Amino acid sequence: MAKRTNPFIEDFIPQSKVHVGMKQFNNNEDRLKKVYEKTLLLLFKGAKKCPAQDITSEENALSATQDKQDKLKQLFIGKDGTLLHSGNMVDNKLSVKQCSCGGGVESQCAYCDMNLCGGCQHVCVRCERAHCLCCTMIGLEGSEVCVSCYS
Template sequence: MEFFGYTMCGPQNYMKDILKKDYFEPMTETEVKELFMKNSMIHSDKDNSRGLNGFAYGSFERFLDMKKKGMVKPFGPCDMYRFPPTSCHEFGWWHYDTVLTGENWYQVVPRDMATKRSNPFVEDFMPQSKVHLGVKQFNNNEERLQKVYEKTLELLFRGAKKSCHDIIRNQENSVTNKKDGMKQLVIGKGGLLVPSEQKIEDKPLDVRHCSCGACEEAICKYCERSLCTSCQHYCCRCHNYHCSKCSLIG
């Protein structure tokens, strides 16, 4: 027999057959014939599942929809597979048949779905919405950006003040000490380079002044003396500045 199929004995119900006390699986053709003669499940003329004379009112899909809506409920676990889910035959459900009206069978009454009751306290509730706040949204907050701006501005002013103090401190302590141990060379007699016995220290990086008291503008090409604009002399041949002591007349 076809499992849960619509066979010559009618729609089979495997679970209902198993629950019988005298149930046994037919193994031979003789046992199948005897079973067919004893327990025939062919529909009668009047059936509350298929209608009058096996005529189906509707389809199997309509029956499933009615079961989902609660209009058709099985009486027990055995009635769950009352209609075999096959694609060969479409089973329907009779609904207010004129011939079956006087029978004492369970009739399906159409039941409308209950409408949802509205909540009268909707206006009292505050609308709530979930918003995901990540690190980017947290950093882009106006208050946080204002704090970052103020902190950055403070660091800039502090760095500017610190650089000014460092420049003044470096001017005061501008004497550099050589750590490589190398000696300075000076021009000796005969124009030769001779290592100096005394260490020549670097002059401090301060503002130089001319002999007249004005600020230095140039240096004499020969004696390297500081010159201001009024004390310097320009040579047209070598295009260099020199002082009055190094100038030769004639």
């Protein structure tokens, strides 16, 4: 026997489930435009904090001390959003290592790599490595134990 025909075929609209999550909600053009404008605003605010006079004075000091072998350049964002070419890249190796108290560096903390002088280093009883005050705990009987050995 054949199926009956549907008498309500003219009024029938096929339904489907559509899930709209936060990602789909936020990915419309208006919201993306607002995010883009906010990002540009934050970049321009950061560029205003670094005046051009300081950049040029640092450029002159760095170019005098660094070799010309390095072809890499440091770029800065100008006040109008353009990129400024302002000299060689800053080399982190030029900094003089000192302990936080101002003494000469004898070792580094084995846990957090902080520079330590002879007065600031604490030797762990168990692993016998030098640690800073923040990474040292007082164990049983007043002995100094590092954070990694403390249990």
